[in-house]
Amino acid sequence: MKYCFGVDIGGTTVKLGLFEETGEILDKWEIVTHTEEEGKAILPDISASILAKLEERGIDKADILGIGAGVPAPVTEEGVVNGSANLGWKYKEVKKELEELTGLKAEIGNDANVAALGEMWKGGGAGERNMVMVTLGTGVGGGVIIGGRVVTGAHGAGGELGHVCVNYDETEVCGCGNRGCLEQYASATGIVRLAKRKLAEETRETILNKDTVTAKDVFDAVKAEDAVAIEVAEEFGRYLGYELANLATITDPSIIVIGGGVSKAGEVLLSYIEKPFRERVFFANKDVKFALATLGNDAGICGSAKLVLES
């Protein structure tokens, strides 16, 4: 039996998984991400944790196919990161450094792209080869996979769905410096922003509270048939659904998978995205399916492992 590791490097914790080459998860665990001093301890910590796991399990290095790792930053084809705000990294040769530290082969990818690969392998997109994944969390991330391969692009910055402009009239500025990015409407934060804007001038009764409203509150209120919440969900869905229709015209996926914290709202969320999508999608892409992500926090380690298995 051969094995590999999947590593999901986040700004707070690093998630690690030990996989059989068949895809079975044998073990998973977390370590703290030490971002001090430009995150210089992160790769040594990961390396030490992996080597300790081999020792603990009595697995020989020769039986390890490699380490896959997802990083919250664009990653070049050579496995280089030119800065990651979340990790404190500046220029870092992640692949080279991790290989030198462990003596194992490493494959590095962008975390959102890698999570998409995980969902296509054994999650919401299982069995498909052409998939768009949208991650609706604090921000909006994404991954586009065409013909089984992740669209990484010239800087490893492909699939940045959250920073597509969907509203040229927006006056508030996005974190990226532009205005009208999808993230301003479709992230958890964006949904709260839409809800607060509406509640500020709303006269109808609603169970939403403008001081404490969260994205979860909005979809809970939608399920309780709150008319104001439903209009917020419709606005969210229109921005996201229209943008996904444009994206489908360019990338021609067979399935769109919705993940991230906001997707915990469940099937109701999909209905608000699908309706505007169907109104607008190019005729050649009419049969695109929608699905919720199913791997949750494991998408990153699974996709990272898959990076190794298919390399």
Place this chain on the structure above:
Amino acid sequence: MKYCFGVDIGGTTVKLGLFEETGEILDKWEIVTHTEEEGKAILPDISASILAKLEERGIDKADILGIGAGVPAPVTEEGVVNGSANLGWKYKEVKKELEELTGLKAEIGNDANVAALGEMWKGGGAGERNMVMVTLGTGVGGGVIIGGRVVTGAHGAGGELGHVCVNYDETEVCGCGNRGCLEQYASATGIVRLAKRKLAEETRETILNKDTVTAKDVFDAVKAEDAVAIEVAEEFGRYLGYELANLATITDPSIIVIGGGVSKAGEVLLSYIEKPFRERVFFANKDVKFALATLGNDAGICGSAKLVLES
């Protein structure tokens, strides 16, 4: 020496090229496209023309690596077309049929995608591996190539840039049935539409004539510093440049190549596209270059030949 054929199947003519495996074009010629009776003669005509060329040149079939062909329709990974309005085809197994007719291996692609591949091989995008090509002709076509591979998608309909919605307030309907498609503003026809809309309510002097205006007239007038034409070019450039900025955020190209009849306007055209693009592009994609296509009518046969050479 080995050889291959590149074939560009259009609604009026079929362009054919005989290539050395090094990429050198030895010969090129055209035949008429017979679209009658659901275009049933098209593939037999192409086959006969190719076999006659082998005879004429005294080249042995064993020295032919294959035939590449670009088709004005989405093409599946299996080389199947599910209808092409321009050719009269319904369901057609193009790859299989062409292979049976000629006894040679065939590779089939969408014409716009194949033209993009040609421009990346030996045209405006030479030396790049991540490229978006936009073809501004009667319509707006496109091809997206990431990591050296064409983004074809689940139905072979990838890269349909012309049918991305860029204006949700549009009231006129596009040929595809939607409203606000890029093609309604950035094709030769679209530029004329923008010019006519403006001229209908224009009081300033202009050298444009609202009854006979063409896309070429607009850019000729731009070169003559006609203020009205400049505003038409700015509007055209804003729709196209903003959309390309969104597209760059998703696909992360290193170069954007502009081709098609409208691109004959030359470098001035690029300036009107680049300015709004730079205003809006995501920071990770700031260094994208722009270039004009250079292969003209040969892009299709070159890209088709390349389909074979890299298969």
